[in-house]
Amino acid sequence: MWSWLKSPASETQVTHLQRLWLYVFAIVVMVLLVTPTLIVIPMSFSDSQYLEFPPQEWSLRWYRHYLSSPEWMEATWTSVKVAFLTMLVATPIGVVAAYGLHASRFGLVQLAFVTLITPMMVPVVLVAIGAFYAYVKLKILYTITGLVMAHTILALPLVLIVTGSALKGYDMNQELAARSLGAPRWKAFLTVTLPQIRFAVVTSALLSFLTSFDEVVIAMFVSGGDNPTLTRNMFNALRDQIDPTIAAISTIMIVVTTLAMILAQVFGRGGAGK
């Protein structure tokens, strides 16, 4: 142990002992990054009104409360529906846009790209009140359609960046080869290019789903009436008091997103692109 501490840790001969503070600091930060989220999990199994850690009595009370509440169930269903539809809309139009902008040497490509990624730079509150106004005029306020449209523009920048970077690492000459052998452009894209960027496409789809599922501010303005989303209801509940039901919902959300990310890793292993 001592000899390891005395051995050089870097190219500049700093020893591990001199670096010890960095190791301790880094481990503390890594623990702090992960624990706040994970600590909610055991808390959600508490029987108490107040969130305790560690819980004195274990129970599924808050899960039962969540699952038996029609309000929470409907909101969950709305969120899942909207997120799924957002994924179905944002992924194809985003991938097609990324491909078009990548392949085209048209003069306005740069401008189009910047326009498409602005929704991630513009403060989301502004997008939300703008959409609210537009939806009143278009008569789609509080509809699933409106929410999916707004969530799609938030997801597009991610699709464009992820798919775009995969296309940058892809040799377009392969498509030229397919076309010189007689394949029409769309067929060359579907059979040659798409399989090679599939991991990026799957990642894009997943990110679109999560973006929509997790979105609060736009949902606050343009969802409501019969269709409030889960996050909208959670946010409203958080502003009032600390309801342990939210710990149960949070736990479910953590488990679901972690599973989704693991699946994406497994599915994409060996895939080209990102």
Place this chain on the structure above:
Amino acid sequence: MSATNLNAAGLRRDEAAERLALFGLASPALLLVLVVMVIPVGWLFYVSFIGADGNFSLENYVRMIDEKSYFRIFVTTFEVSLLTTGLCILIGYPLAYFMSCLPVRIANLCLITVLLPFWTSLLVRTYAWLVLLQKKGLVNSWAISLGLWDEPIKMVHNMTGTLIGMVHIMLPFLILPVYGAMRSIDRDYLKAASNLGASPTRAFWTVFVPLTTPGLFAGALMVFVLCLGFYVTPAVLGGGRVILVSMKIVSNIELFVNWGAASALGVVLLGITVLILWAASRFLRLEQIAGGGH
């Protein structure tokens, strides 16, 4: 005109047509962004110049200068954004450096601790901090049992809670690009510096740090810009005591239905964001900022 010339003109025409067709593939996405964001934000811009009497007026902007409370909101927003960015750099840079010194396999494991919160719902993480930091929360009860302090400290529904939550949420945005930049540095430069007589400290500050600045700059910019328009976390953890521009916009609409005031605030907030990004784009490519660590 000869046949070859005709052919060349035809090919050029075909190529131009193809460029346009490929560009057209982006039109559904562009149309959607136009309808949902560009046009409505344009309208907000227009509304911000309409006074209470329905005529053109600058009153919505004048109010921001005249009323102290509005000015304070902007100051708070900048304060929170700067502090969050600064803390993220102070915490994130050493961590990224630590990870960049590890073998890739182990570093990837450490990277999971950065990515896990990244995937987890923003609302869930905010909620977690609310639970941990409240008066009867875990942090207070542990600190008291360890003898760190005697009375429960108020750590949430104020500036402290807001900053803790925001730094936790923004850290991955800083760590990922900085880590990426550090990984791509050829460590032989440091050996060369030592060989030429630089002390480890000097080699670090004069060789290593300058090479990481593009990544650091991109990460810090992303954090700062996201903080400027952040709503959810400060609204929950600030408990109404830390009021940022985004929160004032929401309350102007929800409580006072004052579209003019809300729009003007939005326009100024957007203007500041655009100005910062524009200034930054003179040093960095925009995709690089947006791309973060991906």
